[in-house]
Amino acid sequence: MSVVSGPATGKDFFDREDEVKAVVESLRKDNILLVAPRRYGKTSVMREVERKLTERGYLCLYLDVMHVHSPKDFVFWLAIAAFDTSPEARGSFLENMKSSFVRLGERLKEFEVSMSGFKAKFAEGVKEEINDDNWSSKGYDVLNAIKHLSEKNCICIIVDELSECINNVKKRDEETAREFLQWLRSTRQTMSEDLKFIVGGSVSFKGIVRNFGSLAWINDLKTINISGFTKEVALKFIKKAFEDSGWDYEEEIGLKILECVGAPYIPYFISIFLSMIFEDERWLSEEDIEELYNSKLLGAHGKGYFDYYKQRLGIYYKGVLARAAEDILREVCLAEQGFPKALAFDLFRRATVIEDEEKFMNLLYDLENDFYITFDGEHIRFQSKVLRDWWRLYNV
Ligand SMILES: Nc1ncnc2c1ncn2[C@@H]1O[C@H](COP(=O)(O)OP(=O)(O)OP(=O)(O)O)[C@@H](O)[C@H]1O
Ligand SMILES: [Mg+2]
Numbered sequence: 031m032s033v034v035s036g037p038a039t040g041k042d043f044f045d046r047e048d049e050v051k052a053v054v055e056s057l058r059k060d061n062i063l064l065v066a067p068r069r070y071g072k073t074s075v076m077r078e079v080e081r082k083l084t085e086r087g088y089l090c091l092y093l094d095v096m097h098v099h100s101p102k103d104f105v106f107w108l109a110i111a112a113f114d115t116s117p118e119a120r121g122s123f124l125e126n127m128k129s130s131f132v133r134l135g136e137r138l139k140e141f142e143v144s145m146s147g148f149k150a151k152f153a154e155g156v157k158e159e160i161n162d163d164n165w166s167s168k169g170y171d172v173l174n175a176i177k178h179l180s181e182k183n184c185i186c187i188i189v190d191e192l193s194e195c196i197n198n199v200k201k202r203d204e205e206t207a208r209e210f211l212q213w214l215r216s217t218r219q220t221m222s223e224d225l226k227f228i229v230g231g232s233v234s235f236k237g238i239v240r241n242f243g244s245l246a247w248i249n250d251l252k253t254i255n256i257s258g259f260t261k262e263v264a265l266k267f268i269k270k271a272f273e274d275s276g277w278d279y280e281e282e283i284g285l286k287i288l289e290c291v292g293a294p295y296i297p298y299f300i301s302i303f304l305s306m307i308f309e310d311e312r313w314l315s316e317e318d319i320e321e322l323y324n325s326k327l328l329g330a331h332g333k334g335y336f337d338y339y340k341q342r343l344g345i346y347y348k349g350v351l352a353r354a355a356e357d358i359l360r361e362v363c364l365a366e367q368g369f370p371k372a373l374a375f376d377l378f379r380r381a382t383v384i385e386d387e388e389k390f391m392n393l394l395y396d397l398e399n400d401f402y403i404t405f406d407g408e409h410i411r412f413q414s415k416v417l418r419d420w421w422r423l424y425n426v
Pocket of ligand 1: 036044069070
């Protein structure tokens with residue numbers, strides 16, 4: 031049965047052939063920005079690209095920077111990812127690190143790589159030598175050492191959740207976020223012969239970066255979008271899940287499942303629904319699917335998945351913005367033909383007493399990225415039918 035929590039890897043990873051091929055081929059000359067709303071399957075695609083490249087003999091570094099709040103922490107985690115990547119090439123990486131991280135060299139003098147506690151010593155030493163003033167030159171030193179992890183091939187650095195990281199940095203200090211983006215761009219330029227980058231971004235990344243005047247620092251990246259599965263792929267995905275679980279499959283059942291979940295066919299929601307269907311022992315008719323959709327996915331079973339979307343408004347959207355987001359979503363879920371942006375701006379002003387349209391648009395970008403809404407010209411809609419159905423039931 032398919033996974034419903036972490037990234038789908040190995041035999042759980044389904045399709046995404048076009049996206050993976052596009053990334054691998056574009057990587058020959060470009061660095062990549064992989065864009066999708068939350069839960070669409072970005073990390074799964076990244077890990078599959080990593081697997082493909084590794085199979086072809088390339089070295090890949092993967093780091094998730096969702097909880098990184100400063101450039102100095104980014105450089106630190108980059109060094110740790112490099113340390114973990116290739117035990118065979120670790121020696122030459124460390125030698126190069128020691129030449130620029132002098133105190134680290136001192137610390138590790140008496141230590142053998144194979145000794146227990148070595149990594150902790152390494153991490154302590156790296157952390158000690160990077161600070162808010164030197165992160166940019168130390169970052170270069172780490173990248174130069176990374177080059178020595180593989181002498182023959184270009185190395186691919188995969189940075190998941192870069193947009194979250196930039197947002198974290200920007201919340202603390204916009205100028206640092208600008209410098210950091212500028213630095214990342216310059217590393218891509220100066221090291222393009224040896225290092226390639228795949229970064230994961232939210233759909234609102236460009237909008238947010240543009241707002242603080244830094245679009246120029248990311249527009250060298252080639253954007254590849256991850257959307258929902260096509261209907262054909264979604265049906266094959268369902269068929270395979272039925273077969274893997276030993277259930278008889280008929281296309282009518284697959285179509286009914288897709289009708290319930292609705293487009294875009296996001297593997298995450300299909301997987302959740304399938305896991306609920308397979309819990310049931312009964313023989314399935316189309317009516318049963320509809321019934322399971324209403325009683326399970328939109329019932330107590332679905333609560334664990336969907337409450338999260340309600341709760342995250344309170345956690346990630348601050349104060350009056352959470353109020354405004356709730357007011358807007360309440361109306362959007364009811365509007366059959368989409369909800370006019372202008373009316374949403376009225377709701378925003380009423381809830382926040384803020385007249386600034388840019389702040390309103392930033393809120394909409396966040397809601398778009400976090401999977402709630404999508405833009406349809408001058409109208410706003412719910413991105414997913416399931417979430418809209420859920421919202422109409424419990425949040426109106
Ligand atoms: N190619 C795929 N094959 C099978 N299942 C998938 C695939 N892509 C995504 N999924 C499903 O969606 C879930 C989320 O996938 P993933 O973690 O890759 O998404 P994400 O966009 O990185 O999410 P987040 O925004 O939380 O980081 C997985 O647990 C799995 O259920
Ligand atoms: Mg992810």
